[in-house]
């Protein structure tokens with residue numbers, strides 16, 4: 001095989017690996033943020049539940065002080081009983097006490113149901129916290145793996161670039177420049193295999209006479225359609 005063609009094939013292999021490594025590195029931030037987003041939903045729901053819990057607790061305190069107020073009122077009413085002179089006044093007084101008692105019972109019932117709800121939400125919040133902590137630990141482990149992968153890919157990219165520099169220095173300047181132009185126009189593929197008279201870069205037919213020349217692998221031949229540099233792989237099986 002022509003030495004320059006052999007070098008170009010090797011360069012293409014390196015460039016393809018460099019491109020895919022760069023793509024892997026580029027996809028890392030999206031991976032990390034999708035992991036972060038997946039836990040965000042649960043965390044936000046939990047925050048809302050916490051807020052509801054806080055306002056429910058405030059309601060409990062309000063009810064408690066309302067109950068205390070009514071109790072105070074009843075106490076005062078009862079203290080005033082001895083001051084009452086007429087039966088009519090007494091009847092009215094009793095009615096007032098009865099009304100306040102009713103109000104107190106209703107407030108206490110209300111308070112009980114609030115406390116019951118508070119107890120349940122406290123338990124639910126705790127369960128949610130446990131779930132979030134567990135999810136977070138899982139996600140953190142995945143993120144650490146991604147970070148490790150990123151470092152590995154960066155190191156690999158550095159090594160690939162060094163190899164590429166060494167290799168490209170062995171290629172004649174004109175040929176290298178040509179390669180670079182085709183690499184850019186050919187979406188990352190400048191050198192490609194010709195198989196059964198078909199260019200594997202553009203999938204178009206290669207004229208038989210040209211294909212015979214390509215099969216020789218002893219000079220640089222371009223695809224007549226996409227201009228990519230062609231080579232031929234002799235199959236092992238007969």
Ligand SMILES: [Zn+2]
Pocket residue numbers: 199200201202203204223224225226227228
């Ligand atoms: Zn082609």
